[in-house]
Amino acid sequence: MTKDSPPLPLRHYPPCPNPDRAAMKLVGDRVRARLEADPLVQRLPAEHAEVWAVGDFLSGEECDRLIALIDGTAVPSQILDHGYNEVWRTSYSGDVDRNDSFVRMVERRIDDLIGLPHEWGETMQGQRYAPGQEFREHMDWFWTKAPYFKTEAKRGGQRTYTAMIYLNDVEEGGETAFLNLGLSIPPQRGVLLAWNNAGLDGSLNQFTLHAGTPVVKGTKYIVTKWYRTRTWGNA
Ligand SMILES: O=C(O)CCC(=O)C(=O)O
Numbered sequence: 001m002t003k004d005s006p007p008l009p010l011r012h013y014p015p016c017p018n019p020d021r022a023a024m025k026l027v028g029d030r031v032r033a034r035l036e037a038d039p040l041v042q043r044l045p046a047e048h049a050e051v052w053a054v055g056d057f058l059s060g061e062e063c064d065r066l067i068a069l070i071d072g073t074a075v076p077s078q079i080l081d082h083g084y085n086e087v088w089r090t091s092y093s094g095d096v097d098r099n100d101s102f103v104r105m106v107e108r109r110i111d112d113l114i115g116l117p118h119e120w121g122e123t124m125q126g127q128r129y130a131p132g133q134e135f136r137e138h139m140d141w142f143w144t145k146a147p148y149f150k151t152e153a154k155r156g157g158q159r160t161y162t163a164m165i166y167l168n169d170v171e172e173g174g175e176t177a178f179l180n181l182g183l184s185i186p187p188q189r190g191v192l193l194a195w196n197n198a199g200l201d202g203s204l205n206q207f208t209l210h211a212g213t214p215v216v217k218g219t220k221y222i223v224t225k226w227y228r229t230r231t232w233g234n235a
């Protein structure tokens with residue numbers, strides 16, 4: 001916390017060390033400059049976090065192609081997320097095939113939009129939520145005191161930016177709710193959301209707590225891509 005940090009929000013994690021803080025500040029500054037200069041990017045109203053949106057980032061046809069890939073790979077989320085129990089993230093998810101040329105094209109478009117190196121991004125993950133399924137409130141940044149962070153520190157460090165694309169409209173429910181910001185975004189086909197998981201000073205921003213609220217009617221499909229502070233993976 002610095003003198004200028006906002007007060008702690010209502011819901012937050014216990015404080016933890018942030019070894020990647022300087023790198024997170026650099027990423028935040030770099031991405032902010034890029035998104036602010038892009039006329040197609042809109043900053044959403046939130047005081048203590050940077051959340052951006054782009055309409056029609058993907059065409060309907062492109063969304064359908066990703067939906068088909070997700071239907072081909074999705075498994076219950078808890079199989080991928082060792083840290084979550086099954087009530088926390090009840091959707092189905094799966095890493096899409098990074099070597100697929102269409103997936104690569106979409107990933108590169110996201111890289112270009114936010115202006116970070118392709119190598120810093122994790123493989124895009126697809127998610128499918130049926131009625132009643134949800135992703136409860138969480139931070140995308142790693143809690144660095146957790147045992148898994150030892151591994152993550154060696155393969156790219158902290159998560160910086162999140163980019164997420166809604167692949168379809170959902171009849172009811174399935175909003176992305178930023179509970180500490182009073183911001184709730186309904187799924188809209190083709191819309192990309194991106195947010196900085198760090199504060200302006202590179203701190204782990206507790207205001208980015210968010211949830212995928214339960215789908216009430218219909219099915220929700222999204223892809224999510226997380227960027228690290230350096231090359232992701234064992235490279
Ligand atoms: O489903 C949503 O709207 C949110 C998904 C999410 O938070 C994530 O994938 O990290």
Ligand SMILES: [Fe+2]
Binds near residue numbers: 140
């Ligand atoms: Fe998330």
